Amino acid sequence: MGKRGPAPQPSILKYIRGNPSKETLNGDEPTPDIVPLDLPQPSTLDGKSAEVWRDIVPRLARMRVLTEADVPTLTRYCIETALYLACYEKVKIAGEEYTHWEPDPNRTDGKLRIKYTQVAPWATQMHRHHAAMLRIEQEFGMTPSSRSQVTTNGSRAEADPIAAFVAKRGNQAGA
Numbered sequence: 001m002g003k004r005g006p007a008p009q010p011s012i013l014k015y016i017r018g019n020p021s022k023e024t025l026n027g028d029e030p031t032p033d034i035v036p037l038d039l040p041q042p043s044t045l046d047g048k049s050a051e052v053w054r055d056i057v058p059r060l061a062r063m064r065v066l067t068e069a070d071v072p073t074l075t076r077y078c079i080e081t082a083l084y085l086a087c088y089e090k091v092k093i094a095g096e097e098y099t100h101w102e103p104d105p106n107r108t109d110g111k112l113r114i115k116y117t118q119v120a121p122w123a124t125q126m127h128r129h130h131a132a133m134l135r136i137e138q139e140f141g142m143t144p145s146s147r148s149q150v151t152t153n154g155s156r157a158e159a160d161p162i163a164a165f166v167a168k169r170g171n172q173a174g175a
Helices: 011-017 048-063 068-094 121-140 161-172
Strands: 097-103 112-119
Touching (some): 068 121
Antiparallel strands (some): 097 112
C-alpha cells in the first residue's frame, strides 16, 4: 500500500506559505545541482528514445527544472515515449480494435457475421505508455496545469533557497 495523505511539501514552500503549526523544517533537504544543457545521454537509450532525449533535455534545462537527480526519471520518460510512438504507428496501420468473424448460421450463401470485436493489445499498450508519460510530464512541469505549480530559482541556482529566505525574513519566516 502506498503512503497515505498528501505528498509532503518542500521546506521552502513551507517557509513561503507559512508554518502555522510550527512544525520543525528539514534544514538538510537535498538540493541537487542543475544539469548543463549538453548533458550526455545514457547508454541505455537508442533509436527513437535517443531522439526524444536530444529534444527534451535542452528544453528542460532552459526551464531550469532538470537536475542531476532527475536523469533516471527522464531516461524512463524517453523510453516510454519511444514505446508509445511504436504502438501508435501500429495503431495507425492496424487500428485500435479488430473483429472476429464467424459463418452466419442463418444464411446458406457462406457470408460471415461479426462474432465479437476486441481492443487490440497494441492499443492497450499505447494507452498505458501514454498514462506513464503524462505522469512524468506532470512531474517536470511539461503540461499547462502542472507548469503553474512548478517554481524555479531563476538565475540564483548557486544560493541555497532556504538559507536565502531565512536570511531575508529572519524571525518572520513562516509566521
